[in-house]
């Protein structure tokens with residue numbers, strides 16, 4: 018049984034009580050220039066590597082959103098290639114560069130991401146730099162009848178790869194948004210009603226060099242939502258709810274329909290070279306999900 022009030026030992030004594038011990042007198046150097054630089058010790062390490070780096074890095078960012086900017090939190094993957102005769106990259110330089118860009122007021126655009134990847138490669142003395150940035154992108158959505166607005170978000174990402182020797186850069190963009198899909202089969206066979214579900218549409222596209230002013234977030238969002246049974250909304254009053262319910266009934270979609278219709282829209286966008294589309298419906302009459310996917314390379318046709 019404890020008795021109060023108690024007299025506590027000092028914090029140092031408490032740490033000792035719970036097992037903390039003083040550091041040993043070490044023999045290895047503590048100054049940076051006397052430490053072994055294992056990463057840079059040259060030897061034949063059998064293979065060159067495509068990508069070495071860090072993933073799951075959470076960081077605040079400011080992104081260019083049309084003619085405005087938006088602050089959000091992004092998850093980064095930062096990497097470079099690695100030559101055969103070096104054991105490792107100096108990984109601290111990756112987050113060092115991220116912090117430096119942040120301190121300098123970095124605004125994320127396709128061009129600034131390409132510059133970031135190029136700087137990474139140069140800082141690491143490797144030929145290729147790569148990065149992926151993934152974040153929630155917020156946009157305003159109005160209710161279809163009352164016009165009441167609220168914020169929606171889609172998960173978006175950009176992957177950039179730069180080869181500093183050839184000076185080539187590739188840019189891939191992606192977006193996932195959820196939509197309403199209403200089952201065509203259920204509508205067809207039932208006396209009334211039709212089951213519907215929340216569909217998750219994921220699109221990824223590689224962009225052509227000349228795609229500078231392509232508003233990829235808006236275009237991918239439109240491709241998904243305009244081909245769904247109905248888009249989602251943050252605010253819906255009764256007249257709005259009636260509208261979206263009827264809209265879904267007028268536009269029934271299987272996952273296969275979704276993927277094919279979105280593929281047709283992406284096929285018509287000149288800025289896109291290759292694309293991937295997936296629709297996953299969280300079924301309301303099953304425990305499982307329904308999925309469909311397509312990958313397509315326009316230049317391979």
Ligand SMILES: Nc1nc2c(ncn2[C@@H]2O[C@H](COP(=O)(O)OP(=O)(O)OP(=O)(O)O)[C@@H](O)[C@H]2O)c(=O)[nH]1
Pocket residue numbers: 049054056104105106107108109110
């Ligand atoms: N290459 C490599 N580094 C790792 C790995 N795991 C942890 N590290 C990192 O090793 C780092 C040591 O950083 P370095 O960038 O090599 O440090 P440094 O040589 O003092 O840095 P510079 O002054 O830039 O040359 C720490 O940031 C650790 O995160 C790994 O699997 N591979």
